[in-house]
Amino acid sequence: MSLPAEITDFLGILDESPIGVSVSRRRDGQVVFVNRRFCQVTGMTPDQCIGHPARRLFADDDQRREVVRQLKEAGEIADADVKFFRVDGTSFWSVLTIRSASLNGEAVNLAWIYDVSKRKQAEQTILDGKALIRAMLDSSTDGIVLVNAAGTILALNAAASSFFEKKSDDLPGKSIWDHLPEAVTSSMRRGVERVLARGETVEGHYAIGARLFDIHMHLVDNASGNHDRVAVFSRDVTQIHQRRLQLRKLETALEQAPVAVMITDAQGAIEYVNRAFVLVSGYSEDEVLGRNPRLLKSGETVASVFRDMWQCLSGGATWQGELCNRAKDGSLFWEYATISPIRDDDGVTTHYMAVKENITQRKETEQQLVHQATHDTLTGLPNRLLLEDRVHHAIEVAKREGRRIGLMFLDLDRFKIVNDSLGHVAGDQLLKVVADRLRHTLRRSDTVARLGGDEFVVVLTHFQSSSELAEVAEKISTALDEPVELSGHKVHVGASIGIALFPEDGDDFNSLMKDADTAMYRAKQKGRNTFCFYDSNMNDEALDRLKLEEALRHALVRGEFQLFYQPQVDLQTGVTSSVEALIRWNSPERGQVSPALFIPIAEESNLISMIGWWVLEESCRQLAVWREAGLTGIKVAVNVSGRQFLNHALVECISDLMTQYGVLPSQLEIELTESTVMAEPDRAIEQLTRLREIGIQVSVDDFGTGYSSLSYLKKLPLNTIKVDRSFVRDVNNQSDNAAIVSAILGLADALDMSIVAEGVETEGEEIHLKEAGCIKVQGFRYAKPMPAEQLATWMQRETM
Numbered sequence: 001m002s003l004p005a006e007i008t009d010f011l012g013i014l015d016e017s018p019i020g021v022s023v024s025r026r027r028d029g030q031v032v033f034v035n036r037r038f039c040q041v042t043g044m045t046p047d048q049c050i051g052h053p054a055r056r057l058f059a060d061d062d063q064r065r066e067v068v069r070q071l072k073e074a075g076e077i078a079d080a081d082v083k084f085f086r087v088d089g090t091s092f093w094s095v096l097t098i099r100s101a102s103l104n105g106e107a108v109n110l111a112w113i114y115d116v117s118k119r120k121q122a123e124q125t126i127l128d129g130k131a132l133i134r135a136m137l138d139s140s141t142d143g144i145v146l147v148n149a150a151g152t153i154l155a156l157n158a159a160a161s162s163f164f165e166k167k168s169d170d171l172p173g174k175s176i177w178d179h180l181p182e183a184v185t186s187s188m189r190r191g192v193e194r195v196l197a198r199g200e201t202v203e204g205h206y207a208i209g210a211r212l213f214d215i216h217m218h219l220v221d222n223a224s225g226n227h228d229r230v231a232v233f234s235r236d237v238t239q240i241h242q243r244r245l246q247l248r249k250l251e252t253a254l255e256q257a258p259v260a261v262m263i264t265d266a267q268g269a270i271e272y273v274n275r276a277f278v279l280v281s282g283y284s285e286d287e288v289l290g291r292n293p294r295l296l297k298s299g300e301t302v303a304s305v306f307r308d309m310w311q312c313l314s315g316g317a318t319w320q321g322e323l324c325n326r327a328k329d330g331s332l333f334w335e336y337a338t339i340s341p342i343r344d345d346d347g348v349t350t351h352y353m354a355v356k357e358n359i360t361q362r363k364e365t366e367q368q369l370v371h372q373a374t375h376d377t378l379t380g381l382p383n384r385l386l387l388e389d390r391v392h393h394a395i396e397v398a399k400r401e402g403r404r405i406g407l408m409f410l411d412l413d414r415f416k417i418v419n420d421s422l423g424h425v426a427g428d429q430l431l432k433v434v435a436d437r438l439r440h441t442l443r444r445s446d447t448v449a450r451l452g453g454d455e456f457v458v459v460l461t462h463f464q465s466s467s468e469l470a471e472v473a474e475k476i477s478t479a480l481d482e483p484v485e486l487s488g489h490k491v492h493v494g495a496s497i498g499i500a501l502f503p504e505d506g507d508d509f510n511s512l513m514k515d516a517d518t519a520m521y522r523a524k525q526k527g528r529n530t531f532c533f534y535d536s537n538m539n540d541e542a543l544d545r546l547k548l549e550e551a552l553r554h555a556l557v558r559g560e561f562q563l564f565y566q567p568q569v570d571l572q573t574g575v576t577s578s579v580e581a582l583i584r585w586n587s588p589e590r591g592q593v594s595p596a597l598f599i600p601i602a603e604e605s606n607l608i609s610m611i612g613w614w615v616l617e618e619s620c621r622q623l624a625v626w627r628e629a630g631l632t633g634i635k636v637a638v639n640v641s642g643r644q645f646l647n648h649a650l651v652e653c654i655s656d657l658m659t660q661y662g663v664l665p666s667q668l669e670i671e672l673t674e675s676t677v678m679a680e681p682d683r684a685i686e687q688l689t690r691l692r693e694i695g696i697q698v699s700v701d702d703f704g705t706g707y708s709s710l711s712y713l714k715k716l717p718l719n720t721i722k723v724d725r726s727f728v729r730d731v732n733n734q735s736d737n738a739a740i741v742s743a744i745l746g747l748a749d750a751l752d753m754s755i756v757a758e759g760v761e762t763e764g765e766e767i768h769l770k771e772a773g774c775i776k777v778q779g780f781r782y783a784k785p786m787p788a789e790q791l792a793t794w795m796q797r798e799t800m
């Protein structure tokens with residue numbers, strides 16, 4: 001059927017309207033008319049519509065069926081939102097209205113479509129937004145309930161159900177107050193009122209059933225800007241609360257624990273200490289937090305304990321052990337510590353926890369017991385047990401270091417008489433006095449022990465010679481020879497001392513004790529208050545040395561020293577321009593004593609300084625005498641010992657003497673042995689430099705015997721090397737000596753030093769030395785050391 005022109009014209013008027021119009025026959029559903037707008041909206045041409053079934057427009061079958069159903073039922077469709085699919089696959093939303101009508105006697109469906117895609121899109125966006133918000137709210141673990149002023153629930157999220165213990169679907173529209181326990185409602189009601197009245201956020205904690213909630217209530221604006229809604233946020237804090245309670249319990253337990261607890265981070269910074277820690281250490285929490293536990297270090301715990309601790313902890317294991325720490329007030333305390341690493345879920349150590357039991361009292365008791373077991377109760381001195389231990393230990397060290405040990409056995413000479421006559425109390429008092437005197441006479445490094453009764457033992461480990469031991473024994477004898485005041489009586493006790501030496505007399509404790517005891521009996525037999533060595537040779541030697549030292553002490557005051565001078569000759573010119581000053585001791589008892597014998601004793605007993613100064617002064621004095629006598633241009637080489645050389649006053653003293661006697665620096669030379677220079681090379685360099693600064697020349701004696709470090713030799717400001725006599729001896733026949741002398745000459749040449757060969761005795765030696773390039777010589781071949789007066793004559797004769 002085609003529509004009459006007047007009808008289509010009429011309908012065509014609607015072409016420009018926003019409404020699309022189609023007319024279809026009810027009979028067969030064929031479209032008989034579409035206006036232009038209809039074609040625009042549907043994206044079809046009139047030809048694609050007219051003559052075709054109207055249902056073609058519906059790409060979606062379900063929708064089409066629905067439209068047909070409605071048309072059958074009601075005969076029309078009013079303003080339905082329908083989604084159409086265009087032939088190109090795109091879709092659009094339209095408001096669809098279909099009405100039945102009669103056109104030219106034919107029943108038709110008039111359809112109006114109006115594109116509402118934009119509105120639909122906006123609606124969808126709103127819906128999507130709402131769904132998103134809903135999803136977000138539902139995914140929140142906090143419950144959110146929106147109520148109005150009357151308490152009517154307007155909305156709530158899924159998590160809010162736990163707050164009400166009911167499914168959230170039932171609740172909107174109902175009163176919140178009907179769904180909460182009595183105890184909660186009144187307080188919450190007041191909260192809601194406050195939020196609405198003042199716009200404040202109100203917080204609270206509520207127990208609902210077995211659960212605990214943190215509640216926050218906030219004012220919410222409605223769409224028209226009225227403040228009549230309250231959002232109630234509820235957070236289930238039951239678990240947190242329980243954990244908090246648990247932690248509090250643990251903290252209280254830690255705080256009240258009888259043991260000190262300390263927690264540090266992985267770097268050792270203290271994060272927690274409990275009350276016991278504060279009590280024991282004396283440090284407050286604030287004073288230790290953030291600091292390292294090292295602040296407790298006392299220096300009394302052996303280093304190996306800390307090494308062991310860190311090895312253990314860094315390996316992830318728990319360490320247990322004893323530590324001696326220092327409290328804030330400086331006192332020491334002992335702890336038995338258990339230190340464990342604390343790891344996180346990944347097994348990484350984040351903290352260390354130390355649980356420490358104070359064991360100071362136990363330690364003190366232990367130490368007291370040990371002290372009691374190892375010390376004599378009366379005198380407080382080590383007893384036999386400790387003595388034995390110390391001697392064992394000393395023997396070990398002495399073996400390692402190649403040292404000697406002196407063990408002295410002391411027996412008081414008149415103790416029994418005191419005890420029997422004045423009683424035990426006086427006897428005990430006497431023993432205490434003896435112990436004190438021994439303690440004061442000896443060095444801290446020496447051991448003094450009491451064996452029991454009136455027997456004491458002294459152990460010395462630092463001494464040079466047996467004469468030094470004899471000296472100590474003398475000192476002890478002198479100290480014990482002093483009278484002791486006992487119960488109003490002056491008592492002389494004295495002691496007999498027996499001395500045994502390791503390793504000479506014995507190499508273990510028992511044999512040394514036995515030998516010292518034997519020697520002590522010998523001393524008793526000799527007459528009391530004396531000492532005796534176990535080895536009688538040593539006895540004589542030590543006594544002899546002691547006597548020599550004693551005599552040496554008086555020699556200076558008694559004017560028993562004299563200087564001899566030995567010329568140093570120039571082989572090329574035959575001229576003597578320098579002499580070596582050599583000391584002589586004319587002892588009334590011993591005759592002439594060789595310096596080789598008494599100089600070492602003087603060095604050991606410190607007499608060398610006095611003797612050394614005398615030699616220097618005497619040399620200067622002699623130079624002045626020679627000058628007066630017209631003997632000028634002579635230089636004196638003075639031997640200076642090691643001890644004297646390192647004395648700070650040496651340079652000033654030499655300067656003073658030169659000024660006093662009018663001696664020029666070029667007239668004085670200092671002779672040092674190679675070992676003196678090499679003993680402390682750095683200090684030697686310093687002192688030599690100062691000597692050089694005042695113009696004094698220095699020569700090294702005995703060169704070649706002391707293993708000089710060549711690198712040092714280069715740095716030392718020395719002028720002359722003296723080739724030792726041992727290399728000069730038979731140099732013309734002994735190739736070894738010849739090689740050494742030639743090497744020393746080469747060295748001196750390279751270091752720009754001059755050479756003096758010592759102890760030249762034969763013509764052969766002289767010829768060899770001359771050919772080797774050695775110019776200056778000294779020895780019996782030219783002259784023996786002689787007194788000053790003789791030297792003047794000798795020199796005059798030589799120059800004649």
Ligand SMILES: Nc1nc2c(ncn2[C@@H]2O[C@@H]3COP(=O)(O)O[C@H]4[C@@H](O)[C@H](n5cnc6c(=O)[nH]c(N)nc65)O[C@@H]4COP(=O)(O)O[C@H]3[C@H]2O)c(=O)[nH]1
Pocket residue numbers: 566581582583594595596599612615639640641701702725758759760761778779780781785
């Ligand atoms: N066999 C032999 N010997 C020769 C010959 N020419 C010299 N002598 C001896 O060799 C020693 C040289 O002195 P020294 O090496 O410094 O060795 C000196 C020196 O180290 C020390 N001394 C001497 N006087 C002093 C002094 O005033 N102070 C210091 N600290 N030590 C001194 O005592 C050591 C011994 O002195 P002396 O007995 O006087 O012995 C002297 C001297 O008499 C020779 O051709 N053949």
